[in-house]
Amino acid sequence: MIYLELFLTFFMIGAVTFGGGYAMLPMIQEQVALRWGDMISNETLIDFVAVSESTPGPFAINMATYVGSVVGGQNTGAAMAVFGSFCATLGVVLPSFIVILIVAKCYDKFRESRAVKGCMSGLKPAVVGLIASTVLSIGKTVLFSAGVSLAVLAQPAFYVSAGIFAVMAILAFKKVHPIFIICLSAAAGIAAGYLGIWG
């Protein structure tokens, strides 16, 4: 049952993730490839990241909604797509909801407790390692879509992608808003497309 699977998968992801932003991405990436790789390619998942980033609300919840709508709506109608996003979103929200209900009264004590601090001292750096591995795999997809080899150096698409990446990275480090960066990249992509770069 795909809707139960959506709920349970995102419940599991929601339960072990803390620290918002992209911290959840490596896990979503792995689970999606494992379970729904036939419906959602690596490229599509990156497109999801762009959409989730440009939409208000927490990134991870947006990702869950999006994955749910695609997986749930596959071969079925729009109503089932809505149900799929509902299951995935509920799953990802529920763990933190439960935790907050339990510790709400003693939140500060909980956060300051030695056990929680100890776990955090391993988890915070772990997130850095996880995101680094996502950067590696998405970098491979974006720059070396046909496989890592010297042959890509002969393709203009490689240089255009690398150029867009470099400019956007500079803008990102100058604290330009992500939505603006995504819009600019889209414009550059369209311009390059009409010049015949993407083939």
Next chain:
Amino acid sequence: MATLGVVLPSFLIILLLSFLIRQFQALSAVQYAFHGIRAGVLALLCKSLFTMYKKSPKGLVSYIAMAGAFILTAFTPVNVIFVVIGCGIFGLLSSLYLERRGGK
């Protein structure tokens, strides 16, 4: 109820976007746009990696957890969830050990 209020607007927007994208994904302009967007997303990820690194504690324990998590997720088929749980336990044990050693 408050949670619902926070989640619902983005839920509806995402739903709408996912339908729109599926509707128009055959257009070449949309495909071109996403080619560019993917490179932009890679840039955003690099920025986020840098921010997370700055926020993370420094020191031997941190570097071991960072390297361990990276190598295990990037190069081995170990489930990411176990990597996260493992790093949590590693942090807990190492902080207990350091505390005990410091206390003596």
